[in-house]
Amino acid sequence: MINREFFFKGYKSILAHDSPAIALGCCFIAIGALLKNLGFNIQESIFSTMLTYALPGSLVMAESLLVGASLINIFLAVWLVNARLYPMAVSLFPLMIHEDQPKWKYYFSCHFIAVSAWLIMKSNYNSIPKKQRIDYWIGIGSATWSVAIIGTFIGFFFSEYLNKDMMMGLAILNPIYFLCMMVGASKTIQITLSVLLGAILGPIFYFLTPEWSILLGGIVGGTIAYLVGELHVS
Amino acid sequence: MSVNIVLAIFVTSLATFLSRILGALSSERIKETSKIFKWFNCLAYATLAALISRTIIFPVGILNEASYFIRLIVVVLSLIVFLISKKNYVYPTIFSAFCMSLLSNFF
Numbered sequence: 001m002i003n004r005e006f007f008f009k010g011y012k013s014i015l016a017h018d019s020p021a022i023a024l025g026c027c028f029i030a031i032g033a034l035l036k037n038l039g040f041n042i043q044e045s046i047f048s049t050m051l052t053y054a055l056p057g058s059l060v061m062a063e064s065l066l067v068g069a070s071l072i073n074i075f076l077a078v079w080l081v082n083a084r085l086y087p088m089a090v091s092l093f094p095l096m097i098h099e100d101q102p103k104w105k106y107y108f109s110c111h112f113i114a115v116s117a118w119l120i121m122k123s124n125y126n127s128i129p130k131k132q133r134i135d136y137w138i139g140i141g142s143a144t145w146s147v148a149i150i151g152t153f154i155g156f157f158f159s160e161y162l163n164k165d166m167m168m169g170l171a172i173l174n175p176i177y178f179l180c181m182m183v184g185a186s187k188t189i190q191i192t193l194s195v196l197l198g199a200i201l202g203p204i205f206y207f208l209t210p211e212w213s214i215l216l217g218g219i220v221g222g223t224i225a226y227l228v229g230e231l232h233v234s
Numbered sequence: 235m236s237v238n239i240v241l242a243i244f245v246t247s248l249a250t251f252l253s254r255i256l257g258a259l260s261s262e263r264i265k266e267t268s269k270i271f272k273w274f275n276c277l278a279y280a281t282l283a284a285l286i287s288r289t290i291i292f293p294v295g296i297l298n299e300a301s302y303f304i305r306l307i308v309v310v311l312s313l314i315v316f317l318i319s320k321k322n323y324v325y326p327t328i329f330s331a332f333c334m335s336l337l338s339n340f341f
Contacts, residue, residue: 071245078246106258169331175290179290190272195279198282198283223277
């Protein structure tokens with residue numbers, strides 16, 4: 001089954017000095033408060049975080065519900081904003097695949113793919129033996145998932161005490177945290193260029209097609225960065 | 235609200251899980267040393283960067299109520315805090331929340 005030592009090593013990674021736990025928790029506090037204001041009950045709010053566990057997707061769902069969008073519209077809007085999870089999974093799982101590990105672990109743990117857990121794994125995988133990486137990943141994922149659920153719970157019950165300014169503070173926290181993590185991760189030409197081009201092209205494509213802007217910005221920016229990096233190496 | 239909340243939650247989680255499971259399934263044949271892995275790595279970072287900049291410049295939700303100028307000040311000051319704190323992730327994050335709350339209260 002799951003190697004306990006590496007699972008807990010992964011789980012404890014959220015206690016590190018530069019852990020995403022605070023940022024992640026605060027963002028889900030905002031989500032919990034938002035869902036309550038939308039008319040969700042506590043069970044629905046918790047299940048929403050448990051099953052979706054992707055902040056931008058939850059925000060898009062909330063916005064779509066507010067404007068009275070249909071289920072198909074919600075599906076498409078969420079799929080487009082969360083399609084980033086596909087390249088994130090493809091650029092993470094090959095680092096963890098080991099022939100001695102059962103496949104169910106990979107299928108089960110793909111639910112934990114989210115920015116915070118992904119960035120922690122990306123910066124730590126080198127220090128973990130390949131065979132145990134999947135157990136370490138399940139540990140990281142379980143920890144960030146628990147933080148998200150607890151955050152939603154707190155946000156739901158404390159929503160009355162959060163005024164507009166505080167909600168704005170909670171809302172900016174997550175993009176700033178991810179921005180710093182991306183700047184910190186920019187150590188090679190390919191990654192630095194990917195981050196820069198993605199950040200510039202995403203908003204530019206927004207003027208052409210708001211729904212597809214993230215995907216288009218990512219594909220065009222990432223491909224240019226990859227080609228430039230390959231040319232630089234050769 | 236015209237759509238049932240429970241159905242909306244299921245649809246949202248299905249749309250999200252689809253990308254995750256497809257990613258897990260298609261990465262079975264990809265080696266970490268291959269070119270396609272490197273390309274997907276670039277795509278992942280670029281897509282994340284696109285998402286973050288879109289969240290800050292064209293936000294969904296309450297951030298929309300803060301002006302561009304306030305958002306820009308918060309981002310620049312937080313990045314300065316990040317650099318002077320020797321790339322610590324927690325200080326700029328907490329700073330950004332206080333900074334945004336204060337600025338949106340005063341302006």
